[in-house]
Amino acid sequence: DQQVKQNSPSLSVQEGRISILNCDYTNSMFDYFLWYKKYPAEGPTFLISISSIKDKNEDGRFTVFLNKSAKHLSLHIVPSQPGDSAVYFCAASATGNQFYFGTGTSLTVIP
Amino acid sequence: DAGVIQSPRHEVTEMGQEVTLRCKPISGHNSLFWYRQTMMRGLELLIYFNNNVPIDDSGMPEDRFSAKMPNASFSTLKIQPSEPRDSAVYFCASSPPSGSYNEQFFGPGTRLTVL
Numbered sequence: 001d002q003q004v005k006q007n008s009p010s011l012s013v014q015e016g017r018i019s020i021l022n023c024d025y026t027n028s029m030f031d032y033f034l035w036y037k038k039y040p041a042e043g044p045t046f047l048i049s050i051s052s053i054k055d056k057n058e059d060g061r062f063t064v065f066l067n068k069s070a071k072h073l074s075l076h077i078v079p080s081q082p083g084d085s086a087v088y089f090c091a092a093s094a095t096g097n098q099f100y101f102g103t104g105t106s107l108t109v110i111p
Numbered sequence: 112d113a114g115v116i117q118s119p120r121h122e123v124t125e126m127g128q129e130v131t132l133r134c135k136p137i138s139g140h141n142s143l144f145w146y147r148q149t150m151m152r153g154l155e156l157l158i159y160f161n162n163n164v165p166i167d168d169s170g171m172p173e174d175r176f177s178a179k180m181p182n183a184s185f186s187t188l189k190i191q192p193s194e195p196r197d198s199a200v201y202f203c204a205s206s207p208p209s210g211s212y213n214e215q216f217f218g219p220g221t222r223l224t225v226l
Contacts, residue, residue, distance in 0.1 A: 002153075004153075006153070034214065036217075041219065041220075042219055042220075043202055043204070043217030043218050043219050043220055044154070044202070044217045045217065046215070046216075089153065089154060091154075097142060097159065097166070097206070097213075098156060098167060099156070099215065100156070101146075101153050101154035101155075101156075102153050103150070103153035104153050104154075
């Protein structure tokens with residue numbers, strides 16, 4: 001059973017606007033969350049993370065929000081750029097080593 | 112520094128054949144992970160090693176799948192016999208030693224097609 005879910009397989013956003021990617025999880029033991037970005041024909045690369053002791057972490061144009069009570073996290077990209085077009089994976093961990101990944105959301109930023 | 116190296120990048124084989132995927136982790140990393148990516152299930156962890164020892168292989172789908180890590184710089188994932196439903200992209204990832212959470216560094220993947 002999928003412990004990490006990304007219910008939107010795709011998202012299209014105009015350049016300069018905000019992109020919001022969502023992720024839900026079921027395991028209340030998860031205490032560390034990451035977002036990975038994947039371009040075609042490449043492996044996923046780490047983007048940003050958040051620990052469960054925080055509800056927000058920001059890195060430049062990327063911000064991750066965590067709502068533990070709702071078991072929900074989101075990635076905000078502001079402003080969106082065409083180079084942000086990629087597949088974004090959400091991942092969660094309870095042990096530090098083993099991560100559970102979602103199915104990914106394909107983001108297209110339209111120039 | 113070289114990243115995680117995987118070979119081959121593409122593999123096309125016929126049902127029933129043996130397939131071996133190879134991975135060289137980043138030097139100094141002591142954890143290695145094998146994932147399978149499919150549209151339906153995203154990135155699934157198949158197995159991971161710590162200091163060359165398999166720690167969790169509960170994600171290995173069937174006995175047809177086996178993985179080895181004979182030393183710190185090399186790992187293989189073998190499928191024997193292969194089936195069309197094994198068609199997917201297989202990623203290897205490694206992470207450095209630490210006392211806390213660490214990001215994983217992924218290789219470029221091997222796209223496997225079983226006809």
